Amino acid sequence: MKKTVLIILFLVTSVFADINWVEDIDDAYEVAAQENKQVMVMLSREGCSACDYMKGIVFKDTKFSSRFNKGLIAVHIDIHKDFMPDGLEFFATPTFYFLDADEKILHRINGAHNSKDFSEELELFNFLK
Amino acid sequence: MKKFIIMLLSSVIFLGAVDFLMPDEAFKPHAILNQDMEIEASVEIAQDIYLYSEKVTLEIISDNGVTIKNLISPKSVDHHGDQAYLKSPAFIVELQRDTDIVGKQTVVLKLSYQGCSEQGLCYEPLSKEYSFEVDTLALSVKAEKAKVKTEELLTDERLIKATEKTPVPQERSESDAIADTIGSGNIALILATFFGFGLLLAMTPCVFPMIPIISGLIISQGEGITMRKAFMLSLVYVLAMAVAYTIAGVLAGLFGANLQAALQTPWVIYSFSFVFVALAFSMFGFYELKLPDSFVSKVSSASHGSGYVGIAIMGFLSALIVGPCVAAPLAGALVYIGQTGDAVLGGMALFSMSIGMGIPLIVVGVSAGKFMPKPGAWMTMVSAIFGVMMLGVAIWMLERVVDEYITMLLYAILGIGFAIYLGALEKGGHIFKKSVAVVLFFYSLALLMGVLGGSKSMARPLEFLKPQAVTAMIQTEASHVEFIKITSIKELDDILAKNKGKKVMLDFYADWCTACKELEEVTFANADVKVKMDEFVLIKADVTANGEDEKALSKKYGVFGPPALIFFDENSEVQKAKTIIGFIEPKPFLEHLSKL
Numbered sequence: 062m063k064k065t066v067l068i069i070l071f072l073v074t075s076v077f078a079d080i081n082w083v084e085d086i087d088d089a090y091e092v093a094a095q096e097n098k099q100v101m102v103m104l105s106r107e108g109c110s111a112c113d114y115m116k117g118i119v120f121k122d123t124k125f126s127s128r129f130n131k132g133l134i135a136v137h138i139d140i141h142k143d144f145m146p147d148g149l150e151f152f153a154t155p156t157f158y159f160l161d162a163d164e165k166i167l168h169r170i171n172g173a174h175n176s177k178d179f180s181e182e183l184e185l186f187n188f189l190k
Numbered sequence: 191m192k193k194f195i196i197m198l199l200s201s202v203i204f205l206g207a208v209d210f211l212m213p214d215e216a217f218k219p220h221a222i223l224n225q226d227m228e229i230e231a232s233v234e235i236a237q238d239i240y241l242y243s244e245k246v247t248l249e250i251i252s253d254n255g256v257t258i259k260n261l262i263s264p265k266s267v268d269h270h271g272d273q274a275y276l277k278s279p280a281f282i283v284e285l286q287r288d289t290d291i292v293g294k295q296t297v298v299l300k301l302s303y304q305g306c307s308e309q310g311l312c313y314e315p316l317s318k319e320y321s322f323e324v325d326t327l328a329l330s331v332k333a334e335k336a337k338v339k340t341e342e343l344l345t346d347e348r349l350i351k352a353t354e355k356t357p358v359p360q361e362r363s364e365s366d367a368i369a370d371t372i373g374s375g376n377i378a379l380i381l382a383t384f385f386g387f388g389l390l391l392a393m394t395p396c397v398f399p400m401i402p403i404i405s406g407l408i409i410s411q412g413e414g415i416t417m418r419k420a421f422m423l424s425l426v427y428v429l430a431m432a433v434a435y436t437i438a439g440v441l442a443g444l445f446g447a448n449l450q451a452a453l454q455t456p457w458v459i460y461s462f463s464f465v466f467v468a469l470a471f472s473m474f475g476f477y478e479l480k481l482p483d484s485f486v487s488k489v490s491s492a493s494h495g496s497g498y499v500g501i502a503i504m505g506f507l508s509a510l511i512v513g514p515c516v517a518a519p520l521a522g523a524l525v526y527i528g529q530t531g532d533a534v535l536g537g538m539a540l541f542s543m544s545i546g547m548g549i550p551l552i553v554v555g556v557s558a559g560k561f562m563p564k565p566g567a568w569m570t571m572v573s574a575i576f577g578v579m580m581l582g583v584a585i586w587m588l589e590r591v592v593d594e595y596i597t598m599l600l601y602a603i604l605g606i607g608f609a610i611y612l613g614a615l616e617k618g619g620h621i622f623k624k625s626v627a628v629v630l631f632f633y634s635l636a637l638l639m640g641v642l643g644g645s646k647s648m649a650r651p652l653e654f655l656k657p658q659a660v661t662a663m664i665q666t667e668a669s670h671v672e673f674i675k676i677t678s679i680k681e682l683d684d685i686l687a688k689n690k691g692k693k694v695m696l697d698f699y700a701d702w703c704t705a706c707k708e709l710e711e712v713t714f715a716n717a718d719v720k721v722k723m724d725e726f727v728l729i730k731a732d733v734t735a736n737g738e739d740e741k742a743l744s745k746k747y748g749v750f751g752p753p754a755l756i757f758f759d760e761n762s763e764v765q766k767a768k769t770i771i772g773f774i775e776p777k778p779f780l781e782h783l784s785k786l
Contacts, residue, residue, distance in 0.1 A: 108242075109312035110270060140314075152213055153313040171210050173310025 080120045080129045082137055086146055089136040094162035099188055101135045102158040104151050111173040112155040119176045128180070131190035133159075159188060211236055213313050219301050221320040227328040229320075231301055232280040238308040243273040245304035245315060248283055252298040256324055257332060259286035274305075287329040297324045366525060366766070377535070381542040384523070388546020391520075397547055399586065400431075400508055402579035403466075404551050405558040406473060407501050409576050417556060424555025426498050428548030430505030435544040438509075440537045442524055442750060456591040462507065466584035473577030509544070521771045524750045578608045590701050598648065599641045605634025670720045673697065673730040678739035679746055685729055686762045693786060694758035695726040698749050700734040705773040706753040716776035722783045757786055 080101075083089045089100045105112035120126060120135075129135070138145065140154060148166065149158050157170040168186055170179075183189045218234040231248055235241060243266035250258055262282040266273040283299065302317035391397065404427055408420050520543065527536035585600045609631035613619045619627075640651025676682050686694060699706045713719060733740040733752055743749075747756050747764065755770040768786060770779075 106312075106314075109306070110272070111306055111310040111312045114310060153210070153307075153311045155311070171311060172307065 080126045080133070080135045082135050084136075086136050086138070089134045090162050090164060093134050096134075098131075098162075099133050099167065100160045100162070101129075101133045101188075102146075102149060102160065103135065103137050104140050104149065104156040104158070105137065105154045106140050109154045115155055115173045115179075119173070119179055122176045125176045125180055128189040129183075132188050133183075159183075159186065210307060210309065210311050211239070213316060216307065216313060217241075217303060217305065217316060219303065219316075219318045221299055221301055221318075223322040223324065227285060227324055229283040229285070229297075229299055229322065230280065231283060231299065231320075232278055233275075233301070233303050234278045235275070235305065239305055240269060240308065241275040241279065241303050241305035243275055243279075245302070246275070246279065246281075247300075247302045248281055249300050249302075250285075250297060251300045251319070252296060252321075254295050254297070255288035255291035256285055256295050256297045256326060256329065257288075258283055259330065259332070260284040285324060285329050286332045287326045289331050291326050293326060294323050295326055297322050366522070377538070380535070380539055384539045384543040385546040388543035389549060390546075391543070392547045392550045397550065399583055400551055401554050402576060402583055403504065403508055404555045406469060406576040406580050407504060408555050408558040409473070409573060420558065421552065421556050423498065423501050424552040427501045427505035427555065428545065428551055430502040431509040431548055431551075432541050432544030434506040434509035435547075436537050436541045439520065439524060439540040440527060440533045459587055459591045463584040463587050465507075466580045466587070470577040470580035470584070473573045473580060521750050521754075525748070574608075574611065578604065595641050595644075598637060598651075601648070602634045602638035602641060605630055605637065609634060671724045671726070671728050673728045675730050675732055677732050677735065677737075677743070679743050682729065682731065682743065685727070686758065689727045690762060691760050693726045693760060694729060694762070695723070696729045696731055696747070696756040696758065698731045698733055698744065698747075698752040698754040698756070700732065700736075700752045703752045708773050709753050713774060713776045713779050716780075719776050719780055719783075722780055726783075759786075 083092060086100070086102065089102075092098070093100045103112070103115070105116075120129075138149075140151065146164075149156075151171075153171065155173055158166055159168040159170075160166050168188075170182060174182070180189060216236050216239045219232070220234065221229055221231040224230055229248075233241060233246065243263070246263075248258070248261060250256060261284070264275065264279045264281070266275055266279075268274075269276065285297070287295075299320045299322065300317055301320065302315060304313065304315040306312040404424060407427065408423055520540070523536050523539045523543070526539070527533055581604050582601075585597050585604065588600070589597045609627045612623055612627035612630070614624070614627035614631040618624075637648070637651045640647075643652070645651050674685060676685065682696070697706075697709075699710075714723070731740075731743055733744055733749075744751075747754070749756070749771075753772060755774075757765045757768040759765055765786070768782070770782065774782070
């Protein structure tokens with residue numbers, strides 16, 4: 062049932078130009094395993110303008126988000142409010158981690174980047190489809 | 191795996207173009223103690239790094255009587271909608287000590303900051319602590335009032351010079367500002383300012399009830415009153431009033447008590463109403479009101495007779511009972527007296543203010559004497575009008591202690607009686623007089639019917655005849671936030687606790703407070719104000735009873751008497767600077783609310 066809801070949510074949200082966010086990291090691994098995708102964890106916090114730039118501009122870019130959604134599931138962790146999974150280090154926000162469905166870290170990106178640089182970086186790892 | 195490593199390498203090369211600084215490279219905080227025992231602090235920021243100005247804080251975390259007196263900060267600029275420092279900001283922290291602190295003290299400064307990189311990275315809030323051995327001998331003694339965080343935005347050039355360090359005024363309430371005026375200016379200026387405040391106060395309803403009293407008293411002196419005597423009598427009245435205000439004010443300031451509440455007990459009101467009724471009947475010519483001759487001869491030495499003593503007593507009492515009005519200037523003087531204990535200067539200010547308040551009364555008194563018509567039929571008419579006004583004042587005072595329907599009934603009877611006296615039911619008479627009489631008669635009749643029909647509005651006594659309209663009105667009013675009534679600190683704290691995260695307005699109110707009624711009926715009743723007030727949790731502190739609980743409540747918020755509006759922010763912190771004392775018109779009130 063939970064999965065069905067998630068998938069419906071997933072389908073509904075993919076209509077809009079945004080990357081697909083799931084509520085928590087466990088859901089992210091679950092969906093990733095099911096759909097053979099990787100997980101992007103975004104570490105951010107309130108009042109972080111660079112984070113807002115990523116969420117409000119880069120991830121809202123239709124061309125970017127459609128490619129992103131084919132290969133990745135996104136989850137957001139507020140470093141002050143949410144539970145921090147082990148092994149995800151950061152010295153500033155935003156920090157992005159890319160992991161596979163087995164929770165293994167594949168890559169890390171520090172800071173915000175424009176959609177061109179960010180896409181090129183993700184293409185190197187075949188995260189974007 | 192091998193492929194992965196190659197990929198990682200290439201990515202490092204790729205994003206290596208954007209080389210983010212680690213936090214300790216991006217921000218380099220410094221703080222030193224200079225020879226003047228001031229702390230010079232700065233945060234050196236690297237290329238493309240900026241700091242949010244509101245996230246840069248300097249605080250003294252040691253608790254040994256050394257505190258921040260003044261903080262001089264550089265001017266921040268607008269950066270993507272936030273106030274930020276784009277260049278390394280430098281601060282000067284001026285220190286002060288408590289009176290009982292001596293010798294060297296270890297002072298710990300905590301410098302906190304948070305910023306971002308233009309390249310797209312926001313750092314975590316960071317802070318660093320610095321310890322200094324401060325020689326407290328070089329520090330100024332902390333003023334009576336604690337100055338909380340003060341920030342003045344100075345231009346960079348001025349900061350670099352840093353030679354002219356102007357003390358920064360804390361954002362404060364009007365009455366505090368007025369209290370400071372007394373503390374700083376020269377005496378003549380203070381007295382003139384307060385005289386001006388008094389003149390302004392004379393335009394408020396506080397003084398209106400005194401107009402019929404003074405005119406009545408002058409008129410009652412009888413025929414042949416000279417202008418000089420009328421002036422002297424008015425002056426005596428005003429002086430007595432001023433003395434009463436001053437004495438009550440000084441005592442209230444020194445003891446922090448609610449200024450008028452003590453005199454608003456029912457028996458005082460009843461007796462004073464009775465005095466007015468007696469005065470009125472003397473106006474009607476039933477008898478001549480005089481103090482006993484023996485008493486008069488003891489008090490008054492020369493030829494001036496009973497007039498002066500009587501009028502002085504009336505002036506003294508009316509200040510306390512008839513026109514109790516707390517407004518910002520009065521509260522300011524009281525705050526000053528309370529804080530400094532300087533009763534002389536504060537008292538002089540109060541006296542000056544009361545004289546200002548009394549000037550219009552003197553004008554009224556003198557003209558009452560001057561324009562008094564020649565003896566004849568008119569004379570009785572004028573006396574009768576003032577007699578009726580006296581009775582009106584008596585009823586008006588009773589409003590504070592008896593039910594509305596009783597006072598309405600009394601007004602109705604008074605109106606009908608006066609209308610009949612004016613000849614409403616007789617044939618003939620002057621057209622003007624007749625019209626006034628008839629209108630008064632019908633209004634009073636309507637009022638009487640209103641009382642019997644259960645209406646409570648003097649303006650719309652016949653409202654009960656339109657039940658539908660009444661329901662409709664109740665419905666529209668119900669859609670607005672209602673005041674929650676409280677009388678103690680505990681009740682208030684409970685409500686505040688329940689409403690965390692909401693803005694709260696606390697209204698100090700008492701039944702006997704004229705300005706409070708005006709505030710309710712004019713300002714709070716305004717449609718726009720009602721809508722705006724819905725954003726607030728509205729609490730009404732009823733201090734009518736003035737028992738222990740009410741006194742404690744008033745004292746906690748530094749309220750000398752109602753009306754006073756205290757505002758709390760979302761964290762239930764009092765916004766002292768936003769306090770309103772006294773009546774305020776709807777428009778400025780609306781602007782005030784918008785700034786909260």
